Amino acid sequence: MSNLLRSPRHLSLILSSALFGAIAPINAYSATNMLIWPIDPALGANDNATELWLENKGSTAATMQIRVLGWKQVAGEENYRSQQDVVASPPIVNIGAGKKQLIRLIRQSPTPAGQEQAFRILIDEVPAAEHSAGSQAGVSLLMRYSLPLFVYGDGVNFQRNAAEPVHLSQSQLSWKITTNNGHPAIEVTNRGAVHARLSKVSINGRTIADGLLGYVLAGSYRTWALPTGVTHGETLKAEVNSDSKVWQSGPAQ
Structure with missing residues (x-):
């Protein structure tokens, strides 16, 4: 999905x-x-x-x-x-x-x-x-x-049957460690005009999701609970949509 x-x-x-x-x-x-x-x-x-x-x-x-x-x-x-x-x-x-x-x-x-x-x-x-x-x-x-x-709508570069139907610049994404109901969580923000599908996500080399983590919709942010023991992060890696280039980023300042 x-x-x-x-x-x-x-x-x-x-x-x-x-x-x-x-x-x-x-x-x-x-x-x-x-x-x-x-x-x-x-x-x-x-x-x-x-x-x-x-x-x-x-x-x-x-x-x-x-x-x-x-x-x-x-x-x-x-x-x-x-x-x-x-x-x-x-x-x-x-x-x-x-x-x-x-x-x-x-x-x-x-x-x-x-x-x-x-x-x-x-x-x-x-x-x-x-x-x-x-x-x-x-x-x-x-x-x-x-x-x-x-x-x-008109003006969105959507290409049916393309390897990457829509392109989202990785510069439109940011993340940080936060809390949700008192528990550590990751918050990912998408400032782009199209969704981000995040998969194969890791923080500091520790796997957060082997497959699909979830979606961050256009102009939105999404939080997910983190595994026990993950309370801070320096580097996040993830696949975004079908882009073969892995998103690798430090947390937002």
Whole structure:
């Protein structure tokens, strides 16, 4: 979860509480193995819609609800809201075992020139009636899948299928060690016009994230808790979007 659209890629989303880290499983029944692609959809300035595919690799039919939420970062934390600028069609689908379903992500409002807008696609598995009717609260599990969606206005240099669909100058990023609820945390600020996807992050040579740490949206900052024992930092290294050049920086002064 760079996370902008390149060549179609598949992500096998096996039911697991580890999926997408911040999105936890919620109560209901599930026996589904869902394949979703692309995992990095985007809408360029001239795009009215783009495609999202769901394929049921399980042995039973699955009903899925698809929603698109507005995504911002407020006071260093994720913030989601209902919106109608981009919608999913159809919003609810029943996918038979071994079948796949096309979902269209449709832009309904123009994106301001020079801006990148961020959204989160939530794909919820709806429990089968025979399980939900007889299940006791807290017994069943329903999985939620979450994908980023970035939408562009005129003037943003977005290149579909490029190795680096959008470029963010590393000079637009800064970081510092801070505290969050009394615990050490890293705060990363993005002063650029497009998002920063941070992965393979280390501080002073100590690994903070082997894979994806998360996103810092355009004009925002984001905080993450640090592992025990990391209370200061002199050098941060990270991969940003799909730029092959590693971001290496000291803390902001």
